[in-house]
Amino acid sequence: MGKHKLIWLLLVSLFTNSAWADMQLNLTKGVTAISREVYDLHMLVLYICTAIGIIVFGAMFWSMAFHRKSKGVKPADFHESTKVEVLWTAIPIVILIAMAIPATQTLIAMEDNENSDVTIQITGSQWKWHYKYFDQGIEYYSVLSTPREQYENQLETSAIKGENYLLEVDKPLVIPTNKKVRFLITSDDVIHAWWVPAFAVKQDANPGFINEAWTKVDEPGVYRGQCAELCGKDHGFMPIVVEVKSEADYAIWLDEQHQIIAQAAEAEKASLNAAIPMDELMALGETTYVAYCAACHQVSGTGLPPAFPALKGSLIATEDVSAHIDIVFHGKTGTGMQGYGKQLSMKQIAAVVTYERNAWDNNTGDAVQASDIKSAVDAKAQDATAPVTIDTNVEETIKTITEEAPVEDLTKVYSHDELMTMGEKVYITACAACHQPTGIGLPPVFPALKGSIIAMGDVAIHIDMVLHGSKKNAAMAAFGSQLTKTEIAAVVTYERNAWGNNTGDLVQPAAVDAASAK
Incomplete structure (x- = not known):
């Protein structure tokens, strides 16, 4: 075969439909009126820009x-032309207005959340989605269903990826056709973003805030998306699957969900009176652990310290079982440990606690039952609601409290070593989960402190950020109510002198006290 024929065949094969079938070079038209408007708007702007480019x-x-x-042409000799200047000012204005009108109309339509038929609250958390149907009593979590062993290449068949590899979940969001569905999007930890390209919906999920979006799909189908905001180590394993059903099928699905909820309640009730064998607890516990816990604490139980501590040989998994139950059920404030009381049944929590207390050579022998979980939860609830006995001798009570309560000495001046030692401990406990032990952070959500402006610039701004949090980045919580002024002084000092920052600043409790009074 000649050289020219070979090149010709290669070019033909490259530009055939089959070669380009899997390559998406443009926006998807989507399956909603809004997504088609967005596509048309995109194409309009593209055509205008292309025409301008060709002309220019x-x-x-x-x-x-x-x-x-070289052709002997001499340039024209003139300096200005009022007509030309008017033209090249007026024409761009007309073009911009021509683009702005449909763009504004589309944006207004995208923000019109009124008169919805179905309202669903979407809550992002590391690293799953929680869906709650208003007025239906239905809520559930949606988690990646691709086996962890597969995407960590631990299986012999890991090279064989399914069609929807990393875009498959255990429970998809289900919505009806021909109904306006309103989404209330928020987060319970860090910033996420709920993004389904086929709907032209991409909305940030911010902790403490609710953003709105809506869609109306005409045809049944399955549509996929992903979290579109860097949210931690498993950000890439947080897919979104939406199953759109016909109105009749959606009504059937609602009935099925109500039946499942009723059956789950009965099963939960029955489990409270059952004594589950150790083997069954360990099997269920391992399955639950791999699905919900292994992302942070690792399959081997070794964790990713200090943000995600090891469970293998740890005090929490080998000592007081009630404390273990409490942290799994309620989570731990100020850390990445979320509560699973609303995500798992009491039987599942009993199983996973049993598994953690007996796997990896922990071997405590504890077989925790669902009734143990209920007893521990009820006991804590009673403690929280127990009436407070008020001493009638108020003066004596106040005197006793004043004498016994530790008083923070805000006038004390600490040395560099004292502040750095204390600051490192506070940082590891309260800050390292986001900003990392090395201070490099997880940008852009959790910015680096190493070499950063905040840690090397104005110390007053640094103190204020730790005290009151950030208005620009909701992920930066306020620590004024969580840490003492001495602890804040220490951690600010540590951040300003660790990792090569070396500002030499020693922040004392008095400076933090003065800043908090502003």
């Missing part, structure tokens, strides 16, 4: 080719 570059190249000096 065409004139430039034509001038370079036919009016160059």
